[in-house]
Amino acid sequence: MNEGTALLFDEFATRYRGGEGPDVLEYLERAGDDREALAALLDRYLQAVPTREPSEEEVVLMQARLESEPALLVLRRRRTLTREAVVSALMTALGLDPAKSDKVGGYYHDLEVGNLDPKGVDRSIWDVLADVFKANAQGLAGVRPEPPAAPAVAYMREPTGLQAKLESAAAPSAAPEPAESDEIDRLFTAGA
Amino acid sequence: MHDARDAEDTRLLEASQFGLLVESYYGVIIDRCRAKVRNDAGAIDVAHEVVARLLAELKRGRRYRVPFRVVVHQVVKWKAQEHFQSVKVSEELERWLWRASTESDESLEADAGFEALLEGLSELEQSVIRFHYGDDDLDFQEIARRLEKTPNAVHQIHYRALEKMRKDAA
Numbered sequence: 022m023n024e025g026t027a028l029l030f031d032e033f034a035t036r037y038r039g040g041e042g043p044d045v046l047e048y049l050e051r052a053g054d055d056r057e058a059l060a061a062l063l064d065r066y067l068q069a070v071p072t073r074e075p076s077e078e079e080v081v082l083m084q085a086r087l088e089s090e091p092a093l094l095v096l097r098r099r100r101t102l103t104r105e106a107v108v109s110a111l112m113t114a115l116g117l118d119p120a121k122s123d124k125v126g127g128y129y130h131d132l133e134v135g136n137l138d139p140k141g142v143d144r145s146i147w148d149v150l151a152d153v154f155k156a157n158a159q160g161l162a163g164v165r166p167e168p169p170a171a172p173a174v175a176y177m178r179e180p181t182g183l184q185a186k187l188e189s190a191a192a193p194s195a196a197p198e199p200a201e202s203d204e205i206d207r208l209f210t211a212g213a
Numbered sequence: 214m215h216d217a218r219d220a221e222d223t224r225l226l227e228a229s230q231f232g233l234l235v236e237s238y239y240g241v242i243i244d245r246c247r248a249k250v251r252n253d254a255g256a257i258d259v260a261h262e263v264v265a266r267l268l269a270e271l272k273r274g275r276r277y278r279v280p281f282r283v284v285v286h287q288v289v290k291w292k293a294q295e296h297f298q299s300v301k302v303s304e305e306l307e308r309w310l311w312r313a314s315t316e317s318d319e320s321l322e323a324d325a326g327f328e329a330l331l332e333g334l335s336e337l338e339q340s341v342i343r344f345h346y347g348d349d350d351l352d353f354q355e356i357a358r359r360l361e362k363t364p365n366a367v368h369q370i371h372y373r374a375l376e377k378m379r380k381d382a383a
């Protein structure tokens with residue numbers, strides 16, 4: 022183990038006991054060829070000291086996995102917000118034409134269920150969502166539920182709840198295709 | 214160091230608040246899985262298995278005679294091992310969980326807690342690690358003053374201690 026790795030470990034431990042949630046993978050990357058040594062030390066340290074509080078994103082991420090639901094949907098439910106309330110917040114914060122709220126709702130639905138590439142979504146949308154949810158919505162938007170294992174019996178005809186959700190999510194967008202792209206399209210897809 | 218945490222865990226267990234109990238460990242479970250698996254997708258997969266197993270055991274009535282945090286760390290260890298070996302370690306894990314729920318054996322807690330961090334270190338190294346990473350939370354300057362050493366000597370002792378800890382963990 023080189024001295025730089027010892028310094029990295031010390032920096033991680035200082036931040037951890039200060040109540041931060043330093044990113045383990047980021048530290049391992051910084052350790053370069055010495056990442057095995059740092060990983061062993063971090064693992065040992067994490068077992069020994071009091072655990073930190075999980076972040077909201079981590080809670081949502083794990084709940085989404087346990088419930089087989091898209092993470093953004095789980096986040097919204099944890100905030101006890103309706104989809105309409107989120108859309109309304111987007112309309113107001115971005116000063117959008119009220120006549121286009123259905124279109125924004127369609128795009129938001131697609132984003133929430135994982136049917137819209139988050140990479141295409143404009144920074145301003147993420148900023149509003151971060152404010153509404155008080156969490157990193159952008160980081161969670163790309164997290165979709167794990168697909169279920171193939172059914173054990175070939176004659177099983179009814180889709181499972183999760184299969185139905187995924188099929189629904191994979192269905193064509195509810196948002197109507199405009200003849201010309203407008204500001205809403207740009208906000209939700211321009212970066213794609 | 215862990216007293217407050219263990220007391221809160223006991224309260225949540227007695228109130229059958231299993232979801233909240235396990236949720237409070239999500240952070241460290243994900244951190245340890247990242248340290249062991251070293252990629253995010255794989256780490257989250259393992260963390261999910263750990264959480265699902267912990268919840269399943271609690272919901273079917275399993276209670277432990279060791280602090281719950283010890284159980285969490287053991288399940289992380291076994292599930293990460295399973296991930297790498299591509300073999301089920303369920304029998305060994307089941308045996309450990311059964312022992313933890315029926316025996317008050319201190320060896321079950323051997324890997325957990327701050328004292329485990331100090332194993333194999335000299336007295337001086339233990340002092341430096343305890344002062345710096347323990348409840349005292351002292352910087353190297355202050356440790357040097359307390360141990361009547363130069364700051365550079367404390368840095369050297371610290372480095373040697375970390376090297377031993379790493380070798381022991383490997």
